[in-house]
Amino acid sequence: MAEYEVVHSKSPVFYPVYERKADLQHQTHYCPGCGHGVVHKLIAETIADLDLQDRTIFVSPVGCSVFAYYYFDVGNVQAAHGRASAVATALKRACPESIVIAYQGDGDLAAIGTAEIVHAANRGEPITVFFINNAIYGMTGGQMAPTTLVGQTTTTTPWGRRPENEGFPLRVCELLATLEAPVYIERVALSDNKNIMKARKAIRKALELQRDGAGFSLVEILSPCPTIWKMTPTEARDWVAEHMIRNFPLGVFRDRKVKMPESSRPPRRTVAEVLGLADAPAEAETPATRSADAREWKIKIAGFGGQGVLLLGQILAEMGMREGKEVSWLPSYGPEMRSGSAHCHVCLSSKRIGSPLIEHPNVLVAMNEISLRKFAPSVVPGGMILYNRRTVPADVEIPNVRVFAIPASELADQLGAAKVGNIVMLGALLELTGALSSATAETVLQGTVKNSDLLALDLQALHAGRDYVRQLPLEAR
Amino acid sequence: MAIEPRGRVQIDPNECKGCGLCIDACPPRCLVFEAELSPYGVHPARYVGSGCTGCGICFYVCPEPGAITVYRVSPPPKVISATEAGRAATL
CATH class of the missing domain: 3.40.920.10 (Pyruvate-ferredoxin oxidoreductase, PFOR, domain III)
Incomplete structure (x- = not known):
């Protein structure tokens, strides 16, 4: 009888039991066939492989993945809608040794959070953003997102998205790749086995870059939403391949070392020094005026x-x-x-x-x-x-x-x-x-x-x- | 005697939501929907018991963190430690 060894199993970066509704603590809240679970697994696997679990801070957004903190056994912060990359900026600056991940959907990142992501990328914040694009607002029931395809029907575009009224789908990777500071931007898709493995590679690369202190990295993941798209999980996966990839071409949009130019740094001085109080006799500090x-x-x-x-x-x-x-x-x-x-x-x-x-x-x-x-x-x-x-x-x-x-x-x-x-x-x-x-x-x-x-x-x-x-x-x- | 399959896959019927992505993606087509409904009202995926190569594709297409565990035949150990040898002898 042959001996078998485990080659793929639940990552130790996930909690063994999820602290959610009592009867459902052994499974995620995601719908059958949802792309979030796949991306969660790829991220968890990478965190474990790179031995980053103890210093990862995961910033979850508003959207279906708002509850990511139920699952990831790492540091967790749940940000206000669209602000994950701004919160991640603060976390990374306060704790530069941490690996800070902002996880955002297209309604979160590309609509209400457009300003935050553009400026975080433009500042070259050394964080990693995983951008899950399913071309729709999933959690709120299927309204048009900035990434909704032309002609795609949603609850707010019941006759299909019309560019003359709603504009064109926003291509976030292309947009951010015009900026100076980002070091790595790639778009991948969960359309088939091969592309899932490419997504795995991209996620790994982004986190390795952050580990090495390289700079801002973003991976956009085209992801199926079977429930809202009203498709079976396999149909939804095929729809990613046939429709989403055509509108959002896959590939690496930025992969380069960015060297920030040398500039004069402000002197490191205390507030008292800046206010000119340091030279003055420290009368306020004498015991006579110190409040008892x-x-x-x-x-x-x-x-x-x-x-x-x-x-x-x-x-x-x-x-x-x-x-x-x-x-x-x-x-x-x-x-x-x-x-x-x-x-x-x-x-x-x-x-x-x-x-x-x-x-x-x-x-x-x-x-x-x-x-x-x-x-x-x-x-x-x-x-x-x-x-x-x-x-x-x-x-x-x-x-x-x-x-x-x-x-x-x-x-x-x-x-x-x-x-x-x-x-x-x-x-x-x-x-x-x-x-x-x-x-x-x-x-x-x-x-x-x-x-x-x-x-x-x-x-x-x-x-x-x-x-x-x-x-x-x-x-x- | 039948040839031992190279791999083995174990599916937790309580965690599986019956999306069928693994069944569709499995190259040797050795996964099927269970005929019976699970306690959660879905037909979970089931390994037919033979044909698995241990490739792991089902694991990566599955959205649930712990629904699928994939096993592969261990390569023959080069050195057997004393305890393992002892344990093997008693089996």
């Missing part, structure tokens, strides 16, 4: 655009930085530059900040009534609200939150410019919280405000806010 305050401040500042809401947040963040705190500043504003609503989030902490987004602030600065009404209920018990008026509306009552009426805009107006109301608020906030020192505020203002008249006004405003709080009756503080 260990509390965690989550400050939300809200008002109309133009009230200096975002700037106030920036000043607070820079003050925190100068006092050696961890800081974050997250702006949020509507499309209007003025009189729209704007708010920002500032975190000041002695520990690392997990998220710059604040859902429940412990300090709310409400520069107008709308903001007060909108955000007051989100303030945590024990927190405080600074409201830009002499009195708080009678119907606003937040249990366990101290509400201070600070007429900042009014005080600023008396000083000569209502626009420094945000700085009045800063003075009040520092006095009420003790989170940061007002000396640091003066230092930051001196660095930020170049106009000496305006600086003098800002310093007056800062003191006005502080003094207003000091004259409040003690029990109100």
Whole structure:
């Protein structure tokens, strides 16, 4: 009896069991005869053969292959629609030792993601893109894709694609091959055994190039979609051969070494050096100004655009930085530059900040009534609200939150410019919280405000806010 | 005595979705649809039991990662280790 050995079996790059619907964990979610499974197998085999499993990051797209992370036992990121090559860019730059694969369909890459793929290729990002082209939107039920053939019927071109209305099929390989930077671009097809083996070779070559740090590589794979094309799996495979290859010729469109020209690199300097703070005496770093305050401040500042809401947040963040705190500043504003609503989030902490987004602030600065009404209920018990008026509306009552009426805009107006109301608020906030020192505020203002008249006004405003709080009756503080 | 086939193919009827690509692609035409429906409501592919050359084409046309396993006759080992020799002797 002859001894048999396994020559082809499930790749170890696939999970043994897929973490999906309970009864179907042993098979993929793809339709019978789908091209995705074949490409998945070719990629998995190559990753295993090249011993890259431990350092591969697979970026799945939106489309039928959105769930690729169910199958590949590698690092996985699922990108927003069309953005796989942009996400892959970030991953590769952050982790240059990783093998980063962007896997995208034609609806993803050639429609909503056209800009991302063109620019990733043009920058020569050393990633590998596998572009699965089946000439249709499969997952959403068969709408026309940019790659749909002329005359091909889809749900959105029920009488066939007409170039005079819908344009011509987009040839991505040819388009990208006009760029300088890509090193390898090839189009292959899953039309028959021979072409599948060519696809295998192309996939291997692309990943070898990335392993060797060569540059941007893309393999387009013409792939059958039997379900949406309304064909049997074998008919669909033949349709790839007869119709798709005729419109999308197979072959190597780019295979060359690309040497990036030498150019002067920006000097590697720290932020402090760039800002010219490194030479200055490190007054902000002296223990005298280093904050002893260990509390965690989550400050939300809200008002109309133009009230200096975002700037106030920036000043607070820079003050925190100068006092050696961890800081974050997250702006949020509507499309209007003025009189729209704007708010920002500032975190000041002695520990690392997990998220710059604040859902429940412990300090709310409400520069107008709308903001007060909108955000007051989100303030945590024990927190405080600074409201830009002499009195708080009678119907606003937040249990366990101290509400201070600070007429900042009014005080600023008396000083000569209502626009420094945000700085009045800063003075009040520092006095009420003790989170940061007002000396640091003066230092930051001196660095930020170049106009000496305006600086003098800002310093007056800062003191006005502080003094207003000091004259409040003690029990109100 | 019949000649031992060079290869052998094993198809997991639970993973096979009955697309038939392997049946169509098999050069020695030694795969067929199972007459019975699988628990998933398809006619999975089945190896007829002879004729396989172990070429692996069915594996590469199959979209399911683990539905097909292909075996090939091992080349005669040049050196047999002591444990293997011992195991062979007991068989």
